[in-house]
Amino acid sequence: MLNRKFALFGALVIALVGCGKSETPSTAASDELVIRIGAAGPLTGPQAHIGKDNEYGTRMAIDDANAKGVLIGGKKARFELLSEDDQTDPKTATIVAQKLVDAKVNGVIGHLNSGTSIPASSIYFKNGIPQISPSATAVKFTAQGYNTAFRVMTNDAQQGKALGEFAVKVLGLKNIAVIDDRTAYGQGLADEFVKSAEANGAKIIAREYTTDRSVDFTAVLTSIKGKQPELLFFGGMDPQGVPMVKQLRSLGMKTQFMMGDGGYTPKLIDLAGAAVEGTYASLPGVPLDVMPSGRDFSQRYEARFKQPIQLYAPYCYDAVNVMIAAMQKAGSAEPAKYLPEIGKVELDGVTAKLAFDEKGDIKGGAVTLYQARQGKWQVVQTLGGAPAAH
Amino acid sequence: MDIFFQQIINGLVQGSVYALVALGYTMVYGILGLINFAHGEVVMIGAMIALTALQALLAAAFAPVLAVLFSLMIAMAVCMALGYSIERIAYRPLRHAPRLAPLITAIGVSIVLQNLAMMIWGREYHSFTLPFTSTSHHLGGAVMNDVQIGIVIVALVIMAGLMWLVHHTRTGRAMRAVAENPAAATLMGVDINRVISVTFMLGSALAAIAGFMVSANYGIVHYYMGFMLGLKAFTAAVLGGIGNLRGAMLGGVLLGLIESLGAGYIGDLTGGFLGSHYQDVFAFFVLIAVLVFRPSGLLGEKLAERA
Secondary structure (H helix, E strand, C coil), X not given: CHHHHHHHHHHHHHHHHHHHCCCCCXXXXXXXXXXXXXXXXXXXXXXXXXXXXXXXXHHHHHHHHXXXXXXXXXXXXXXXXXXXXXXXXXXXHXXXXXXXXXXXXXXXXXXXXXXXXXXXXXXXXXXXXXXXXXXXXXXXXXXXXXXXXXXXXXXXXHHHHHHHHHHHHHCCCCEEEEEECCCHHHHXXXXXXXXXXXXXXXXXXXXXXXXXXXXXXXXXXXHHHCCCCCEEEEECCHHHHHHHHHHHHXXXXXXXXXXXXXXXXXXXXXXXXXXXXXXXXXXXXCCHXXXXXXXXXXXXXXXXXXXXXXXXXXXXXHHHHHHXXXXXXXXXXXXXXXHHHHCCCCEECCCXXXXXXXXXXXXXXXXEEEEEECCEEEEEEEECXXXXXX | CHHHHHXXXXXXXXXXXXXXXXXXXHHHHHHHCCCCCCHHHHHHHHHHHHHHHHHHHHHCCCCHHHHHHHHHHHHHHHHHHHHHHHHHHHHHHHCCCCCHHHHHHHHHHHHHHHHHHHHHHCCCCEECCCXXXXXXXXXXXXXXXXXXXXXXXXXXXXXXXXXXXXXXXXXXXXXXXXXXXXXXXXXXXXXXXXXXXXXXXXXXXXXXXXXXXXXXXXXXXXXXXXXXXXXXXXXXXXXXCCCCHHHHHHHHHHHHHHHHHHHHHHHHHCCXXXXXXXXXXXXXXXXXXXXXXXXXXXXXXXXXXXX
16 A cells, blocks of 8 residues: 555656656767757746746757758757756756756857856856857856857846936936846846936936845835836846736836836736736847748747747747857867857847857847837837847 | 835735735644645645636636636635645655654645646746726725735635634634644544644635635736745744744734835835845844744744644
């Protein structure tokens, strides 16, 4: 009786563990060049939906490359994906990074958050593994002097500047309250936004904070309400953005609401319903349907994964393609050999025309501002970058 | 003053939910001396089931009020079955094991439930909208909507009901007897296993109601939502004196108020030195202070009262 119980429990545990496991690379045929691409992001926890979206974007690029048949140094390459869960946790990120290094990946697409990408980057640097983050925006990520760290996304300084200018100059809002989630991303973006808004003549009348696990903001919002700001800027991700904007409206506040790229998700609109109307959010790059390959990408993504793109999947797709292009140029998938080529890659991606500066940031990154109108994200304007939309 | 009044309302709403969840922790602790760390996940499962049932019932063209009521009842029933099973599978075989063992299985159950929910309902956030609009009422300068009023009223009614059940029914008397002295209760003919099962089912039903209320209030449901809520409710239970029913209610409401007032005023009071992200720290600081000066919690010493 007891044995049967244990066997049953054991089976359940194995079933659960089995589901969370990343696919194991199979042994390769001798004429093929097997290239392992590591992917890292949160697959569990509050941001799991965005992390999974990143994995899907990476997977799509890898499958496309395998289907197309890429030649590297005269050999046919077969790409394999090793996806790891960093749980949005800086400590776990370093463990996951070491795991990927030990698995001898040729390159890493990740991590999702700045707070995880930064600690992980030192491990990739020490082992000479190229790392392209699809979505880490903190300025520090590429400013550590690591030649292995790249990103296909504009940084907080570029994005915060654009948002601050837009809020003050275009919308004419002068009394601004700012909340951030105290992560490397949220804090970084909010600081850059404040700098830019103040430089343009706005007054920051409240600076409040929360965490990336909170759901109740009524206390903070109530204290902000007393100061009557015209705009509330939140540096953080959509799991906090949704309840925040809902509570903002249910407290009867007419304050405008603005977020960075962490807010530009279909979920923000789906979940916040009527409360989200009028909310601003930004996204680095140009709108997907302006890029010729972007529209095709989003259609294929939806057909394959039965969900709309959450956020950064196109950036992951671009990041993989940058990596492959560098490998092709170098004629090798050896990290040491193709690393110097990444900085020289110029590519028409699905998010923008990609090229890197000497730090590993993308050159002249465009930032597009969106507003939620009638239950949809609508383009307001694209600032900087090439090619210009509108 | 309006701001202060609004903060009190925010705290009361939040505190009512904490109190309901804290009751689940405290009832189990009172009887078994066990901290059921899977309780937060039961709240989450309750919310998920309620969401699924609500959508199905509305799709089947039930009247909105009936759909809400039935979905709540379905969630309660499922959670009661879940609570019963958790106790049977994870705790009963370990009842006479060292105290650390059931604590570990509790954490195990919590992880299993979380992953199960992730597999069934996915990683994304789901929208939880009630089928009727919740109008806002202005009370002086403060705002409170129908859902929030509902939360406070339902919580009060349930707490009163629970007190009545524990103090004025046969089952309640059996629960109090087991809490006081399990061996003596058995000798008096109380079926301990039955009492423990009933306790778990009651706690889980409260968890389902709490899950429904939280989801209706925030409008979102996620497989991870039970974790932090469970931790806060556990804190509330300890604050009030774990094992004590009135303590859990007091602790829950107090914790809600402390958090709300703390987050609202800490920045201004410390001149920006401590910000509102210290909301949780503030709550736990109060907990530590209470435990230092009253190790058994605010109402913890009345052992005869525990159930």
